[in-house]
Amino acid sequence: MREISVETIIDHVKDMCIESNFVLSEDIKEALDTYKSKEVSETGKNILFDIIQNAEIAESDRVPMCQDTGMAVVFVEIGQEVYIKGGLLEDAINEGIRRGYSEGYLRKSVVKDPLERVNTKDNTPGVIHYEIVSGDQLKITVAPKGFGSENMSRMKMLKPSDGIKGVKDFVLETVSLAGPNPCPPIVVGVGIGGTIEKAALIAKKSLMRDIRSENPLDHICQLEKDLLEGINKLGIGPQGLGGLTTSLGVNVEVYPTHIAGLPVVVNINCHATRHMSRII
Ligand code: SF4
Known part of the structure; x- marks a missing residue:
């Protein structure tokens, strides 16, 4: 031992x-930079610039x-x-x-x-x-x-026949309903399968994953891409003021489930997506 x-x-x-709380992770910084150059809304661009500058000040001045x-x-x-x-x-x-x-x-x-x-x-x-x-x-x-984003999370017990379309509709509906409240651009964590608490746990855990990574399962990786594209077509934009940048990344995790069910949980993180790991 x-x-x-x-x-x-x-x-x-x-x-x-x-x-x-002081240092934004590299994946989020990189995504903010990328989306700033792609954003078509002037207001959206300015907000992304402010978010990047805010993160730089937090890191250099050691404030949250x-x-x-x-x-x-x-x-x-x-x-x-x-x-x-x-x-x-x-x-x-x-x-x-x-x-x-x-x-x-x-x-x-x-x-x-x-x-x-x-x-x-x-x-x-x-x-x-x-x-x-x-x-x-x-x-x-x-x-x-933060609970501005946590409060916008939702769970639903879909029917197996709802399938992938049911999952997509539920995720897009959840992000739509959230609107500006979770301080977009957001990171979206989705847990599919297991029981209701397992789906919630894997949705949360998915938010710990680098947003530049992909789910190793081909069909889930494709789902992540489709969801990101669909979310960024909603037009919510940075801080909900319109634009292309509603989400910086979508991470999906799955787990085996019961023949009679299709649990789905959407857990939202704001642009201040904070997580840090250490191995002791
Ligand atoms: S940026 Fe995140 S933690 Fe801060 S108020 Fe918005 S939702 Fe809450």
């Missing part, structure tokens, strides 16, 4: 909470790229040969979030009870997903999630 101390985990999670610094979503892949020394893994992750949001002066956006709505004042707890894998390493991905 390989030992990893809780202090090491706390430090990495703290750093990732701060860094992911958006006032909504998100609820911390954390994906953990833990090798079966890893032993966590000195405490509980979950406590360590939450302590990392607590320190990251405090030391990085990031907005605390979490309420303890969804109905009583009292702020926990330290942005904990995070939403943590665990996966047990082979090996002796620990991979942690931190993804601060």
Whole structure:
């Protein structure tokens, strides 16, 4: 067994909470640049320029790229040969979030009870997903999630006969209904299959994937391309003020499902798509 101390985990999670809020990932930066040169709307072009400049200032001045610094979503892949020394893994992750949001002066956006709505004042707890894998390493991905975009996500239990057309219609309808609310240009994550919670989980996980990558399955890769093209024909544009650039990328993940169902979840990320991974 390989030992990893809780202090090491706390430090990495703290750093990732701060860094992911300050530094936009390369795939999004590259896509913003590409779409800026393709955008036909003058207003849209100017907004894309502002978004790029905002990201540059955030990175150089070490300030958050958006006032909504998100609820911390954390994906953990833990090798079966890893032993966590000195405490509980979950406590360590939450302590990392607590320190990251405090030391990085990031907005605390979490309420303890969804109905009583009292702020926990330290942005904990995070939403943590665990996966047990082979090996002796620990991979942690931190993804601060703003709720302007999270609130625009939708799920639907389609009939199997709805097929690929049903999936496409639902995704396009979801992006249409969202309009300017998720701060476009957006990244669209789609989870298809499994059960309702599995579809939601893989939709979220798809947003962790580099938007320059493609799903390895040919028909799903084609679906990603078709959806991106369809979304960018909706005319919503940067910040919803019209134009060609509504989405920078669509990532789709699939999972086996029941003969009687076709669950679909659309999880939307704004242009401030934040995620960072480290392998310990
Ligand atoms: S949707 Fe994204 S860019 Fe818009 S306010 Fe929320 S975190 Fe910020």
